[in-house]
Amino acid sequence: MNLDTKDMITKKLLDAQEMVRDYEMFSKHTKDEEVQEAFKNFAEESGTQARALQNLIDKYSK
Numbered sequence: 915m916n917l918d919t920k921d922m923i924t925k926k927l928l929d930a931q932e933m934v935r936d937y938e939m940f941s942k943h944t945k946d947e948e949v950q951e952a953f954k955n956f957a958e959e960s961g962t963q964a965r966a967l968q969n970l971i972d973k974y975s976k
Contacts, residue, residue, distance in 0.1 A: 920974045923967055930964035933957075 917925065934957050941953035 920971065923970045923974065927964055927967040927971060930960050930967060933960040934964060 937953045937957035937960060941950045941957065944950055944953075
């Protein structure tokens, strides 16, 4: 699979967005408060990555 730079960034953006959704969903489906908190933190970290990747895509789209 040969991807150019924008394709690689787009793929990882989609992965990061999916991770945000997964962690948020998982945090709501467990009663373990420690796990809930960890998943919420992971969702935030993935969100930060997604925002940075989106900024890169915006840069490459100009």
